[in-house]
Amino acid sequence: xxxxxxxxxxxxxxxxxxxxxxxxxxxxxxxxxxxxxxxxxxxxxxxxxxxxxxxxxxxxxxxxxxxxxxxxxxxxxxxxxxxxxxxxxxxxxxxxxxxxxxxxxxxxxxxxxxxxxxxxxxxxxxxxxxxxxxxxxxxxxxxxxxxxxxxxxxxxxxxxxxxxxxxxxxxxxxxxxxxxxxxxxxxxxxxxxxxxxxxxxxxxxxxxxxxxxxxxxxxxxxxxxxxxxxxxxxxxxxxxxxxxxxxxxxxxxxxxxxxxxxxxxxxxxxxxxxxxxxxxxxxxxxxxxxxxxxxxxxxxxxxxxxxxxxxxxxxxxxxxxxxxx
Numbered sequence: 001x002x003x004x005x006x007x008x009x010x011x012x013x014x015x016x017x018x019x020x021x022x023x024x025x026x027x028x029x030x031x032x033x034x035x036x037x038x039x040x041x042x043x044x045x046x047x048x049x050x051x052x053x054x055x056x057x058x059x060x061x062x063x064x065x066x067x068x069x070x071x072x073x074x075x076x077x078x079x080x081x082x083x084x085x086x087x088x089x090x091x092x093x094x095x096x097x098x099x100x101x102x103x104x105x106x107x108x109x110x111x112x113x114x115x116x117x118x119x120x121x122x123x124x125x126x127x128x129x130x131x132x133x134x135x136x137x138x139x140x141x142x143x144x145x146x147x148x149x150x151x152x153x154x155x156x157x158x159x160x161x162x163x164x165x166x167x168x169x170x171x172x173x174x175x176x177x178x179x180x181x182x183x184x185x186x187x188x189x190x191x192x193x194x195x196x197x198x199x200x201x202x203x204x205x206x207x208x209x210x211x212x213x214x215x216x217x218x219x220x221x222x223x224x225x226x227x228x229x230x231x232x233x234x235x236x237x238x239x240x241x242x243x244x245x246x247x248x249x250x251x252x253x254x255x256x257x258x259x260x261x262x263x264x265x266x267x268x269x270x271x272x273x274x275x276x277x278x279x280x281x282x283x284x285x286x287x288x289x290x291x292x293x294x295x296x297x298x299x300x301x302x303x304x305x306x307x308x309x310x311x312x313x314x315x316x317x318x319x320x321x322x323x324x325x
Contacts, residue, residue: 024100027051030268031059031078031097032277032307033105035314036067038198038286040123041086045078045097045105046277046307050270050318056277056290060104063095070168071266072127073317074147075324076100079108080177080315081129081143081153082115090114090133094145094153099319111119112143119168119219120315121176122147123198123323128156130178132164138184139164142196142204157203160194167219169226169269171246171322174199177207179252181226181240182215189213189234193244193252198323207250211242218276220269221246221322222295227274228252229301230248230262237261237282240283241293241301246322256300259291266318275304275318278311286310 022249025047033045036205043066047059058101072266077094092114095105111131118132128144140162143153163181170176179193194204210217210228218233229241239261242252258276265287277290288310291301 018169025102028270029099030275030316030318031099031268032056032268032314032316033078033080034060034066034069034083035278035311037309041065041067041084042311044308048275048305050268050273050275050320052238053107053292053304056307056309058102060097060102062084062105064091064093066091067094067313068116068132069315070118070129070132071315071317072120072122072129073121073319073321074124074282075283075319077147078317079127079145079147081120082111082131083116084116091117108150109145111153112155115139117164119166119178120172121168121323123170123174124325126198128176128196128198130159130166131167132166137296138162152169156201157196159204160206161190163190167214167217167228167231169221170198170321171221171226172223172322172325173247174308175246176323177219177226177244177246178204179219180210180214180217180231186322187213187234189215189232195246195249208244210252211254212238212240214238218264218267219268220274222269222271223322223325225295227255227267227269227293227295229267229276230258230265230279232263237263243298255298256293258301259303262287264312266314266316268318270318271322272322274298275316276301278307278314280312286312288323
């Protein structure tokens, strides 16, 4: 007899008939999809329950193996947009998985153009992503989709400056932020933080500045506080974790540190915890580590568990982040 957890009624059974008799997955769940191992891009999606500490488990596969995608999510769906394929070419694919199922990803639609190395965030309805590099040039373009219904991405507005390798997050205040990145001119790394109102379209506005200018950081958020962690400054990877109060504007403050300086990793969160997965460490290579922080209280990151494989350039999302109310 299967060991069902939680409520399993006839309605749920029909809803997940393709996977019966396995009940739907529950909990504050983070998904990490795509990425690059030591040899090639992957299509793997991995899952952790944010309220626990444990190793990641398999959650199915993306429709296309790729690295440097952007990810965003509602309470039911996780989406990955664009990225680079095994030939190193940018793609315009958008696909999605259900948090409640380990079935493989389904095609959602297309990004407005091929893009890679951007960052995504969302409320519970709309997913938006800064495109990063578009046709080999840094871009300031932000696109959006309505996550409940499949379709192609539409133009949202523009960042304050064209850049790639930036971090993003969202809060219950209805705001999304984009932080850091790399620009074309010296000093190349940005300390800029922009914000947008997710429910409307329009250009980003200035929020403030990071404590350290850097590109390839990661971002996540509670209902009130945004986190920007790691990345690479003008010299090398950093272990810095910053925080901002998303409902206001102002410069970032120091939060704590990662266990080691790293870049090319990924983040996701509940409204209580931020989780950081994978990446690359100078002199070591790709990592499989997962760490976490408690967003409401400043402090250093703590060990959570491990990914199933060493991975960099992956993208994370969750069903319980600060933009979901």
